Structure formats: C-alpha cells, structure tokens
Amino acid sequence: MASPSSFRAVYKVVDEQEIDVDVYLPQSETAKGVAGYPVIIDIHGGAFMLGSSDMVNKDQIQDCLNRGWIVLVPNHRLCPQVDLLDGPMRDCRDLLAWVYDGGLQDAVTSETNIPYSLDLDHVFAFGTSSGGTLALSLGFGVPRRVAGIFDMYGPCNFSDGFWTSELPHIASKLPAGLTEDFINQVYAERPVPIRGGVSLEGQAPGAPNFSDPRQAFAFTQIAQGSVMKAIYPKGDWDTVDPLRNISASFPPTFIVHGTEDVMVPMSLSKDLHAGLLAHGVKCGMEEVPDEGHTFAAKMKVGSRTWEIQRKGFDFLESLIDQA
Helix, strand or coil: CCCCCCEEEEEEEECCEEEEEEEECCCHHHCCCCCCEEEEEEECCCCCCCECCCCCCHHHHHHHHHCCCEEEEECCCCCCCCCCHHHHHHHHHHHHHHHHCCHHHHHHHHHCCCCCCEEEEEEEEEEECHHHHHHHHHHCCCCCCCCEEEEECCCCCCCCHHHHCCCHHHHCCCCCCCCHHHHHHHHHCCCCCCCECCCCCCCCCCCCCCCCHHHHHHHHHHHHCCHHHHHCCCCCHHHCCHHHHCCCCCCCEEEEEECCCCCCCHHHHHHHHHHHHHCCCCEEEEEECCCCCCHHHCCCCCCHHHHHHHHHHHHHHHHHHCC
C-alpha cells in the first residue's frame, strides 16, 4: 500500500527558523457530516530530544484519513537547548492556536482547489511516547483545548521515582568512551533543531547512531535516569505534568499502553487514568498484552495489537458521533 501523501506548511517562525507541519488531506468525499473535516494532530515520540514528523506510523495516518479527518504531523524544537515548556510544548500549543486562528484553513485553501471546510469543534490530539505527553499538553494551559486526546504510552507523573531511576538495559547499549564534552555538543547546535536522528520507535535500521552527539546524549540521559533533569531543569512539575493539570474540564482522553513497557512503566498511565476518573473526565484505557515501549512503529495492520490501539481512534470518533 502506498504511503499517504502530504504537503508542508509553516505554522510558526522562531529566530528566523521555520517550524513546519505535514498536512494530510482525506479524500474530499469522506467529510464527516455537514460541520466539515475534523482535525487530528499526530505528534512523534523521541524523549523530547529526538525524532521528526517522518517518524510516525503511516498506517495510523491512513486510518484517520479513512475516517475523513485531516491529519497534522508537526515538527517541534527539540530539547535540551530549549526546555520542555518553552520548546516542544510551546510549539505544539502554537500549532493548535494556528489551527483555531485560521492558519490551517488558509494553508489548505492555498494548496487545493477542493473546498475543505474544517470542523474546529473536533480538533483532536494524538501522540506516542513523548508525543503522548505533548498531546496531553493540549488539554491544559491553552486558551482553547482540543476536543479529545489519544495518548499512547506518554510520560507523566514526573515526580515518580521512576524518572530518577537508572535503566541498566539502556546503559548496556552505550558504547565505551562517550565523554561529557562529546554528548554536550548538542547545546551548541544552532538553530535549535526540529529534526533529530531517530525517534526511539526503532524505524531507522541500525539505530541508534552513537557517533551523533544528540543520539548519544539522549540515550545517556535515559540510561542515567536524568531525562527530566535534562529537558526541564527547573523541575516545576505543576507547569508541565499532565497528571497535575487534570480538572473536570480536561478533554475526553483515551490511553493505550503495553504491559511489558520498561521505558515508561504502565503504572504511570494507570495513575493518569485514575486521575481522569477521579475528576469525572470521560476516559478509557487499554492495556496491550506482551508489548513494550514504542510498539506503534512495528505493529501490523489487522494484528491483535493493531485492533486494540485502534480503540483510541474509535473513542475520538465517538465524540463526533455524540455531538
């Protein structure tokens, strides 16, 4: 099956650097009702330090297109030169504002002669791993929230002891001889990159490439249990932790997490789910048997894993049907 096609749009400019988004349009006859086309923002993973818009599951994009949704796959600035709040979160929130303020409509209109009217009452957020956290960040700290969120194994509960725990199975992959001077070369990158090596989802053959300071830096932080310190040294979790920002008005949220995940333990998603339930937020959670972290990259259409994770998109679609 051919990969879905997209066009590039620029949603913001920072220090003369264009930050872009891949826009995927469904077939014009698949509009969902008279309100227009729902929009879903699909955010890549990579521990906030790696990845790009190229590194998302194209089958999931096609699933959303088949539902008659416009799919946006953004790039964002990568930590650690910018921190989590001022970089990835700010960019994704600015993308959401660009959608609501008419930027997406203008971009689509200029790209095609087919009229695509947008259903701005149904703008959704979806992401895997760190992208799941960024999707959740579109449910708080913004003037207008998304209408629903699908979070696949996204980090949260940043005060949990796991986030300062060493991960020996990652440390064993690091080559000998990595120095602080070498990995800290990432801080000298200008402009702040919006594309970085691998996404941790395992798409690149032979990944990771430890001759790249960025990849070596990211995996070193993961191994040492210092990711959160690297990407958000302020440690003010109240501003960035989705778990601490749940309220009764938080968007409906669905969570999918693998039972064998040792990179982001499923217990953290269970904490998030419990918080949503406690605040009366419409929500759901599915545990995927026998799957570890980043399984979204490798799952096969029609497999048990595929059908389980698809319930997240079904959940979002149900929000349209109930409108």
